[in-house]
Amino acid sequence: MEQKNKLRIIPLGGLGEIGKNMTVFEYGEDIVILDCGLAFPDDDMLGIDLVIPDMTYVLENREKVRAVVLTHGHEDHIGSLSYLLREINVPIYGTRLALGLVETRLKENRLENYHLMPIEAGDEIKAGIFDIGFIQGSHSIPDACGIYLKTPVGTIVHTGDFKIDPTPVDGKRIDIHKFAQLGKAGVLALLADSTNAEREGHTGSELEVSNTLDQEFSIARGRIIMATFASNVSRLQQAANIACKYGRKIVVCGRSMVNVVNISMDLGYLTIPEGVLIEEDLMHNYEDKQILILTTGSQGEPMAGLSRMANRNHRRITITPGDTILVAATPIPGNARSVGKTIDNLLRLGAHVVYEKESGIHVSGHASRDELQLMLNLVRPKFFLPVHGEYRMLKKHGELAEKLGIPKENILLGENGSVFEFTEDTGCINGKVKVGNIFVDGLGVGDVGNIVIRDRQQLSQDGVLIVVVTLDKESKLVKSGPDLVSRGFVYVRDSEALMHGAQLKIKNVLHNCEVNHISSWTTIKVQIREALNQYLIEKTGRRPMILPIIMEA
Amino acid sequence: MEQKNKLRIIPLGGLGEIGKNMTVFEYGEDIVILDCGLAFPDDDMLGIDLVIPDMTYVLENREKVRAVVLTHGHEDHIGSLSYLLREINVPIYGTRLALGLVETRLKENRLENYHLMPIEAGDEIKAGIFDIGFIQGSHSIPDACGIYLKTPVGTIVHTGDFKIDPTPVDGKRIDIHKFAQLGKAGVLALLADSTNAEREGHTGSELEVSNTLDQEFSIARGRIIMATFASNVSRLQQAANIACKYGRKIVVCGRSMVNVVNISMDLGYLTIPEGVLIEEDLMHNYEDKQILILTTGSQGEPMAGLSRMANRNHRRITITPGDTILVAATPIPGNARSVGKTIDNLLRLGAHVVYEKESGIHVSGHASRDELQLMLNLVRPKFFLPVHGEYRMLKKHGELAEKLGIPKENILLGENGSVFEFTEDTGCINGKVKVGNIFVDGLGVGDVGNIVIRDRQQLSQDGVLIVVVTLDKESKLVKSGPDLVSRGFVYVRDSEALMHGAQLKIKNVLHNCEVNHISSWTTIKVQIREALNQYLIEKTGRRPMILPIIMEA
Incomplete structure (x- = not known):
């Protein structure tokens, strides 16, 4: 079969979006999966907790899968593993920190039978026909890796999430x-992080944050509270170092922060001297100026540490005017309002707040255009696939590559599910596999689909109005009702006249049905719905979901 | 009464938020209202169309109100007038454009008896004890004004929304x-726009956009489609001028864009030569390179022109690879994702899209820090009230004033409802009046409150599960049911086992109630709810709204 002679690269997530990165590399009878991440729901995915990639393609080819290879330990790269491993048991390769974070998740999901294979940058492993190497990268989490795959048709390089720090x-x-060495030897295709492809220049070094932190520590007279992404262990390390310099103890707040601190201290990624870390309930033994609190909530998440403090419902920590609060993160689009509100509330409590608009409290973990150019020039691939970004970012990244001399026809701008097909000399997009968003809601995976979401959207806009009618079992005449119950529609106490009018409309429908010998429940329900809809729009301008329920007794 | 000797300034909206600007100026028996705007709902105000200020204070003092004075014609300054005018008939002063936009709204709301009093910058009017003057400003809509009020205790200056263009x-x-002249003569208090108080430097001139537009027009070979805020008449004028230069006809798309173009042409604010404006359905008579389309949708609003084009459901306009699309606006926080998706979809259709990350396609209408400093130095007020901004912006603006030498105790950082009280020498915040958000939903004003919103939030997260039971009128025993109906909870077809289990739980509850002679409907409902809640959390991890309905027949 001709297909066996071709390398197929199939992104199941991460193209046209930032999130749920997962890419299939397939040659003949072998598949390797690069990353297996989750995405956080969009605003319109009501009630959804998490989004994972549709893994149909992998499951249909499960006997081919030789390994999962992880670039780093962020949720958008590892967060769907527990769902994949329920279906296929396959070895997972990654650095120790990534695997440490994976293991916590797997245990939370009560998976027991898994094979975590720690590697280090520089290592090379064999998985089916592929030789896979790990390249030291730099990103907003330690030990992020780039990956190369030696395949029968040539070498493929994937940058992973990176910047050149x-x-x-x-x-x-x-x-x-x-x-550089890979580039010199010849690279068939490069897949590269496009997150900051719209941003000119060079992304700042993580070390730049140090100066800002040091300055704030040097002037603070009260407590210092720093919120950042828990996974940014390097930033935690900087904060810890500076806390030690200024003689502050460290308190860790928030479940994910506690998790990451424990894992990264266990694995040697985070070094905090003996006695510096103290428990939250021992804080009162120290003066305010001896305390640094590391907390979650840098994205304004309503249940996280910083938001609770801002809203004055944190168990132990009450913000006072002496506090210095460092919000060491940039709001992800969609979180800007909630972050703004959190900062506003902290300011209202009198705290000194240092946040994004100030310089130097946060740097991105992703390469800007100058770095992207350098990477392209180092690897100088024959084919270029911009990945890890929304469509406009991929597009900009592709245009950048074209400017650097990669022929337009060799820049392959695909989407999730695109089948990128390569021989030794050729590369193109050829076909599409099934992809999509699988919603995780509570314990359910995939049981909430578009119909349920559409219902939630309607319910969220104008609420629900329930109409219950009991018909006599024998005579089929109305025996009781119509009773009306509404939620999320109007304030019940103020709407007696409205409800009375609605009742009359329904009685009218029921009467007409009786007179005309209409006994089909479906027809009766449709007529109730139509009459009510018209009446309510006229009276309120709203369209609640109308649910007629007919009982027989 | 002592109070009569004091000037009271009371913001009913616009402090601690961007939106629904409305400020009361009160002295003795006279009240003047400055602006009367609306706000767009936050993400958590589900189903709400608009938010208007709680006007209780004004209505309780309705006999004192002498005038409404408008700074300019943006919705967040005029959008609540139709609600105020339903309650009090009071003359409204503003420039012709502002009043033109007001009048459209009043007619839409079927108000007939109103008094619009056109003024020009430089005019002075008398309203009760106040002498009120209008100062030419510059903003993202023509004829925006600053205001000064001569009061018995001194002169008050309000910048309105401004930049120094x-x-x-x-x-x-x-x-x-x-x-400057007012400052020299002595100003008791300055109220100034804080929107860009976090932004260093000087905001760009509207004219800068011209260069970008000209360049894009000079290279475009197909249609040009430009989306911007309809109210930015200056930008429309620039686009029209350049369209004429390059021989393009102009098509106007979107209700608000058509409205504003008509009003501002009627009033002489927008000049487009005869024959340049053409109807949408005559477009086909021209070549693509002869067309400029002005459209709404620059904020990614799902029903607006540009979004429809991006989603391929616009009535007449189908995006093709030859199109150049200019998104001449910055996403308001909260809209970033939908604007991003719109741009992505336009790019996917092959269009050339120029958007915010590019330089020069949009400038803000609000003063940055350098301009704010200049304004403070010109007016050099005794007291300073930062207004028009979220709390952190007010705070930054206050800090800026302090740096310029205004004593800290004379910088009055208030919130909506704060009563700012002034004598000739003193100024302070003294008390608070009732303020808040009144929700407009469909035809209802204020009939949706927190309970309804909370219900909508719960419904939006996990949907609703309705339980209907019919009891026998005499015996009070179960006669029919329990019947279960759910929406937005689980996909009904896949959940037979779950529903069956739920039914058993309810039967169990009903049986226990019968055995224990519990006949209180409230108690039965509570027990059903508790049993189901526990069962559903265990089985699904979700908490739908559970609505038990008991009928008698």
């Missing part, structure tokens, strides 16, 4: 020599 | 001489 906090510089 | 498109420069 000249002064990383852990001292581990991105291995540009390896990228 | 050295080269406004309509040639009307902000009257800095007047601000």
